[in-house]
Amino acid sequence: MKKILFVLPIVFLTAAGCASSQYTFYNSKSSVKNTVSNTPVATKTCPPGFVEVPGSPLYNTSNFCIMKYDAKAALISNSTVGLQPKLGDPCDGESNGHSYGTYKNNGKGCAVTAQNGKEIVSTPSGFPITYIPETGSGTNNAEDYCQQMGWHLVNNNEWMTVARNVEQVAVNWCSANGTGCGATPGAPGKILANGHNNAQPQSALIASADDSQACFGTATDGSNSCGGPNSQKRTLTLSNGQVIWDFAGNVWQWVDGTVLRKDEPKSASNGKLDVGWLSSEFAPGALPSVITDNGQGPSLGYNSFRPSNPGWNSNNGVGRIFHYSNTSDTNTTVYTFIRGGQWNHGAVDGAFSMHLTPVPDTTNINDTGFRCVASSQ
Secondary structure (H helix, E strand, O other), rough: OOOOOEEEEEEOOOOOOOOOEEEEOOOOOOOOOOEEEEOOOOOOHHOOOOOEEEOOOOOOOOEEEEEEEOOOEEHHHOOOOOOOOOOOOOOEEEEEEEEEEEOOOOOOOOOOOOOHOEEEEEOOOOOOEEOOOOOOOOOOOOOHHHHOOOOOOOEEHHHHHHHHHHHOHHHHOOOOOOOOOOOOOOOOEEOOOOOOOOOOOOOOOOOOOOOOOOOOOOOOOOOOOOOOOOOOOOEOOOOOOEEEEEOOOOOOEEEEEEEEEHOOEEOOOOOOOOOOOEEEEEEOOOOOOOEOOOOOOOOOOOOOOOOOOOOOOOOHHHOOEEEEEOOOOOOEEEEEEEEEEOOOOOOHOOOOOEEEOOOOOOOOOEEEEOEEEEEOO
């Protein structure tokens, strides 16, 4: 195993007030030296509601723009305000009389299309769009929604570019209640902030337009303050100073990537190979089940889903993986990626969490949304 070298980001403000930094790290399974040098980011380079992400040689990405918030629905006539349907509305993602704070895209008249006078946006207000497939035979899916706006659904290389960037920014390493941030990555007692995941409340949350309210909606005393009862930090900061909301927690997110079931990563519990669908750790020290390989085929491998430090697991807030483990499996069903976690999965959630159980055309999931990516101009 190659030695990992971490050089923490040196973040400073330019005269224009924009964050700039440079950091270097070596990936544990690769000889690629990943150095990112960030120049000040002008907001005009991205569409409204997007933030610019520094590119990564490891993932063959140039700078790109990603939705700052989960994709929301809005009226074309009022695109700055996300829709928040009330309980009983066909567009409210409710079940048995309980609203889950999500937008039900497959409800009657709810499809986010120009014909319905609606479009997708990235705003702090509004419920995340759910009940939507990644792909499908028609146009009512996450992939097409992004394309209709001239964007594309975030792909796995782009997701990992964000995840590997924020894992190296000290301000993202905090106590579980969102306080005490600014620790060395992986420091004992600190986690990579993993968002709203404790089912308090038992629903997705809207965001705040104020990035300083990083625990917005999570403190059960209504204070919106990190350090309040049950508070959790919902924001992650990129090395260029840009802030992204709910990259972990709140709702799972469709990511453009697929794998055959037979090629999914395998795992073992207490030294015995696992068989079946289960949740596993990236490294020992939390659950008994731990990944033993990185999957097969062109879409997987160490750098496709794991943090750069091979010793980090859910105790560090990086998340877990849901997968099918069977060394003799020959099943060729195609599964897609959902990542990040949702409002009640606890330690499962994290920037590196990956769920390999949905098929791309699944339409009736109440806790899975998406983000779009645009080119940086």
